[in-house]
Amino acid sequence: MSAIQYTKRRFEALRRAIGGDDEEESAALTGSEESVGVHLQLWLLVGMVAFPILVAVVVSTKQQGIVTSLPDLVPGTYAVENYREAIVDYGFGRFMWNSLLMSVVVVVGKLVISVLAAMAIVYYRVPYKDLVFLFVLFTLLLPVPVRFIPLFQLINDLGWGNSLLAITVPYLASATTVFILRQHFLSIPTSIVETAKLDGVGPVKFTLQVLVPMSKGVLVGVSIIMFVYAWNQYLWPLVIIDSEANQVAQVGLQLLQGDVQGGQLSWSLVMAGSVLTLLPPLALMVLFRKPLLETFAIQQK
């Protein structure tokens, strides 16, 4: 069995599970009453996990959006109006667009430079590359909060304040991406790599025509992870972006609260914004759940 086949087979069970089809699981040997219990527990837990967001959805369809008890939780009729108001009047569309731009730039940038780095780390015979890899991995311990004050000053010194550069470039080096890609590259059978070497295939051709096509799934999976990560950034944009035109959705969400000083609180708008903000990453996750889960499976090795 080739390594690829092997990997395939390993994921087969997983894939079946994620596929959502009701396939038989040979592993699960359960008396039917027992599994009813399991299903019940699952429903309960899933309900608990999902409840808050159901509330958000319901509230986003109401006029004032004040819901103080369970019976209030019936959908209202102001959905269209609320979403319109959030997107148009409050410029939430603009924030979403900024978030999207930021996330896409971060994802693409990360992928490109991480592929290059992982390529060097796995396929080049150079000294100290384990050290280099460690050096990159260590950045996991340096999240934004540890360094955002000097970073803030640095970005300003560079004259990048308030710009797309400020919320993208610092994110481009990605320990996680390099790590996952490296793991994946290491799982590509040596013989395939050596075949290329026997033919004298150069690094550019090798990367573009062998490595990237063979890593499609992982690249998509990593992209989702990175997208979610970038999309959910809050602290850094809060600090570095102060012009409304460049603000991202996470921070912009607060603006939907309405005239806070004036004592207004538009929960329905906030929830509409929340739902909007959740949509892009959720859609990606549902759409690409297979590569996503497979990527995680690889990563754990």
Place this chain on the structure above:
Amino acid sequence: MTTITLENLRKEFDDVVAVDGLDLTIRDGEFLVVVGPSGCGKSTTLRLLAGLETATDGEIRMDDRDVTGTEPPERNVAMVFQNYALYPHMTGRRNITFGMNAGGSFTDEEIDRRVAEAAETLDITGLLDRKPQAMSGGERQRVALGRAIVRDPDAFLMDEPLSNLDAKLRIQMRAELTRLHAELGTTTVYVTHDQTEAMTLGERVVVMDDGRIQQVDPPQSLYDFPANRFVAEFIGDPAMNMIDVAVEGGVAVHDAFRIPLPAGNAAGETGSEAESLADPDAGDRPHAVLGIRPEDLHPARERPDLGETEFDATVDVTEPLGDSLLVHCSVGDATFKMSAEPRSSLEPGGTVSVTYDPERLHLFEPETGEAFYHSATAPAPSDRLERVVND
């Protein structure tokens, strides 16, 4: 069409000596099989040939070119891997042609023509537009072969190319490889750990152990004239019986039996300095190892033609193999296996009178394992081909 010469080839990994000073000439157009137990250095040898590993010491020459330090593309060899090494995202055709122009020596039309030809030869024309996951194992291996063929290399290097196939397919592909080799006549080095493959495919077989060549010979010579205990036990299934004996006056003496040794052929430099045992009266030794293959031992009543050279043994276990019955016997402190007629009625616990084929006795040094006596007459030197001696 190339002669490949290895001289004192060595490869060390950190603390492991994977290949320990090989001297070998692979003849132009020859199908050479390298066989040996896992970890003996077969793959490393092949990879040294391909240029995928750099030799620690020694020299590799292709015809008269010293290629020891050159990059793989310059060597013009093609390799076939156990796991096919097909790019999963490319069609069969793309797999075959990918990287061909890196060498730069083919025009597009030429490539097309060559692919069509190879596909024809391998009967994979229908597979050219499929991706590997839509092919069976055998089909994949055929495409991998196709990749090797279109490159028109000076040599094929194959590393256990059939190991991932199931038994039926393996036998079928074995025949195909033979046919292909007959057709193309390209020098081929074929690595396997499967002795049946080695025996049936190789024009000559190299037996390796522990990074060294143990013997290089045509298959049947290996079987009949193993150079040492390792080769004797490695080649042949079930393995050759080995019994500790003493040699006294041309007779192998065991507590429980005595086997006279016919004036045979001493091992060593063939035909030349035949050792004293060629005369069975000379060279008594207190310790020697007598080797007899199970199929050269028989229940006496099945082979009355072998004469009275027989002794009694106890039957321990019988294993029906279909075409024969493998009888585990013991005599004194020795145990051995014997091949009997499939439908013999030998019951465990019973006694059987055992005879042997006096033409097929072997003696080995107990310490070094070197063979020093084969009762059969060696084939003419011309037939045995050249021998490479390592030590």
Place this chain on the structure above:
Amino acid sequence: MTTITLENLRKEFDDVVAVDGLDLTIRDGEFLVVVGPSGCGKSTTLRLLAGLETATDGEIRMDDRDVTGTEPPERNVAMVFQNYALYPHMTGRRNITFGMNAGGSFTDEEIDRRVAEAAETLDITGLLDRKPQAMSGGERQRVALGRAIVRDPDAFLMDEPLSNLDAKLRIQMRAELTRLHAELGTTTVYVTHDQTEAMTLGERVVVMDDGRIQQVDPPQSLYDFPANRFVAEFIGDPAMNMIDVAVEGGVAVHDAFRIPLPAGNAAGETGSEAESLADPDAGDRPHAVLGIRPEDLHPARERPDLGETEFDATVDVTEPLGDSLLVHCSVGDATFKMSAEPRSSLEPGGTVSVTYDPERLHLFEPETGEAFYHSATAPAPSDRLERVVND
């Protein structure tokens, strides 16, 4: 110590019928081997016995208890898996004892004693405090066996337990299993796809194909009296030659040769309604398949004792197997393999005069594949044991 009876046992997965109506009695204390190609339903059958799968239809009885619907622990069977199924984080001892108290039937002292005994028997006392990753494959499988043994189950179920071991170890463990079975006498069902294992281990062998039982017989009977073409070709390596012939007046007629059929033994209900071909003059048929094993064909000059029943064939390829030479021949439109003396000098392209053992001829229906004639005389019915017929 249990008799297990399967009645019309079926298992369907979605669209696959994995096990298609089995009827089989596994005798008390018997070592029964189930063999068949990949995907034929061997594992599924075993898992049905263990209770790991629920039968779609049919019944499983252990002695007189109907266990079809019961949970695994209630069946009191122990299973040994191909990949050992040892818990990687537990020591050998813990692996063996883990879960024993779930059944609740052992006291702690009893467990200790049983573990000590089993470890003794299997020679794994030294492994009890090691974790699996510090054991070799063979050692792991021994611990897995230990786990099965200490439970003192009514039956052992083993699914290719030796497949992950290397050839040497496999042979060694095979002998060990035989010894163990002799010692414990526990009813054992052993699944394998390896025919050598099946032949050497089984007291009786079940050959399965496509979810159905093809034949149940002791090993040598399977080899000599295959119930159909599938069994004939599956058992034996190299496989039995199959040649299309016509039967005319007790003679198998092919364009290129004629083989008289000795008054032999018709297949079918053994010894009872022997079919017309027992009289070779009766029952002419325009189409039949003649089956002869390679080792029952010989170059005529090697076996003058077989008389003048010979014909000429062309040698295509020769494969030296060491103990014999496998000769691929063709005659007319038929090709076949023949076993020759290892050192015969048969050159590809030449002609060879072929003879055969008239005692070992088989005829099969071209459509159904059923055997309808074996030239050998069947063993006495008592010896053949009961037969299960499927259709």
Place this chain on the structure above:
Amino acid sequence: MGGSGGNEAQFSPIADELTVWHAMGGTNGETLDSIAADFEEEHGIEANMEFQDSYENVLTNTLAAFDSGNVSDMLQVDSLFAQQVLDTDQVRPVAEILPDDFDTDVFLDNVAEFFTVDGELASLPFNNSNAIMYINRDAFEEAGLDPDDPPSTLAEVRSASETLVDEGVTQYGITWPNHVWFVETWYGFEGELMTDAENGHAGDPSTFYAPDAVYDLYEWWKGMADDGLYTNPGIEAWGEATSLFIEGEAAMVLTSTASVAGLIADSEDFTVDAAPYPSISDTRVGPVIGGASFYVPEGLPEDRYEEIGELLRYMAQPEVQTEWHKGSGYYPITQPSVDSLREEGWFEENPMYNVALEQLQNGDASDPATKRALLGPARNVQTVIQDKSVDVVNSDDIGSEIEAMKSEVESVLTEYYE
């Protein structure tokens, strides 16, 4: 730090058009937007009103922007943070920017005084407020209380709350956002200074005063909380506090006059009314001013100051002030607009809008206690007081918690001014 201080600081504007960072969301924000649109129409200068969520965020972003060098042209800074922004040395007094013909005397005295620094109008007052009390008239009536005679001291608030809760009319009597402004207002009415140096107006403060009245205040506060008469809507939770009032959870809410318009609109199920802020005792010296003013950074390209000056002037115009007052509830801060509203009879028709103005004008503007504290580390002090207020209310030993508050505030002050 990038800010080198002084006039040579070179800022670049955030956009080509004028940008104003403000904290006015909802309807007030919309009013602001329409003011900007009118201004553009009249003067042909584009102005972009950018909502920054809260005064705290405007402050944070302002300081951050001074560091980064990309600043907006006008900053709506809460009076609370006036000193903190002034201390940056990065703002140009609006007096120097306003067109020469602008008469700074138009502002009401007590307003102008607060925003004048060193005799110069430092920032343009715009949206100014008091804290007042809103009541739910229907609830009062239901509980048998007289809505026309709302509680005016804490003790009365307590007894009204008890009645409301006992009668089961509302769950709580009163609520207000946990914001320092309310504490400041109580200090003001009581005529007590919060810090030395006249609340920072006369030098660097270093001492935090905790007079007896403050003990009374927290005693009362804690009692209200313990007895379930008061509910805490959260820190700086302006919105939640009003929501509690609108939802009928509490019949009284203390909050800014800025909520008048919004509350009237949102209280669909009951009649809302406004009343003066309840004082700790009968002493009612006067409230502290609230709300914000517009600051302008120093060091923008010179040509922008002219446009900024135009916008500043525009925003102080009587018509704009009137429109703003009506749309928000912030009181009018120039005499001309007060006059015109009076003329119009607006206050008779809308007495709720008059409560704050009256409260302001009834106050003793000369008493330093009614001047809102001017503290450099205002944000820090604010946080301490707000956090500590919760601690005080939750503790069994009010005294020591107030001591803790005092010493923490003082250490912040010392740290800053040392």
Place this chain on the structure above:
Amino acid sequence: MSTREIFDGRLEAALLLAPTLLVSVVFLYYPTALAFRTSLFDSGFGRAEEFVGLENYLTLLGSSAYHSSVVISVVFAALVVAGTIAVSLYLTFLIHEVDTGQGWYLISVIWPYALPPAVAALVFLFVFHPTLGVLTGPIEALGLEVDWFNDGPQAFLVVLLVAIWKQIGYNVIFMIAAMKNIPDALTETAELDGVGRLHRLVSVYVPIMTPTLFFLVIINTIYAFFGTFAFVDLLTSGGPANATNVLIFDLYREGFSFFNFGVASTKSVVLFLVVAVLMVIQFRLTEEYSYYGA
């Protein structure tokens, strides 16, 4: 040396690594180094930077408020890690055990991973607001007083809940992959012996999953310290009585509300050190307890 290293060219390799290294050095290592430097200065907005040596550290050392912030953060992290792992493990196990609808359960459980923390915080605020919350009524009907604006432990619990809730998805994704990798034969062996479900989870699955679990402990620790800012910021602002004043929030406030960059940097450094020490401890434990022994 692995035979994957098919290319030589050091310069090429350096070029390939350059972007990642450049960004890492400029935007990650350099600012971190600066934070170390700034921590030795008195620095704030509008103030001239002044070298103060270890004074900032001494200040923190003497600040009981900061001590409690450290303690709160560590306890919070421990609970987040333990809670997340326990809940996710159980959920994963349930999903693993059912044979129908696995895919849907999986998606329903992991989606909060996609949820922005700010949204999570706002939604929780809405649901659990002490007086206005949707669930406040039902919970109080059970006789529990919801009062987390005043009650420190309750506030802590609310932030903890939202932190765990948000992190479940991420954990389940890894755990399901790890659990699926456990050979069926191990499960079946246990079943043959009649080993109960939970016993199987605890005695068989968990030990085998230790590498994944340790990885998650580390990721969750980082999350608990760094990723929970939005919850505190939007739900409790560190209160009441500093009960939720975790280091990251405290640090943010010091830096961007109070603009004391020197002290804030010192807090960054301390936070970094706390997490680094915890990592080292965790790696030690991993070595000790993982059956892989490496």
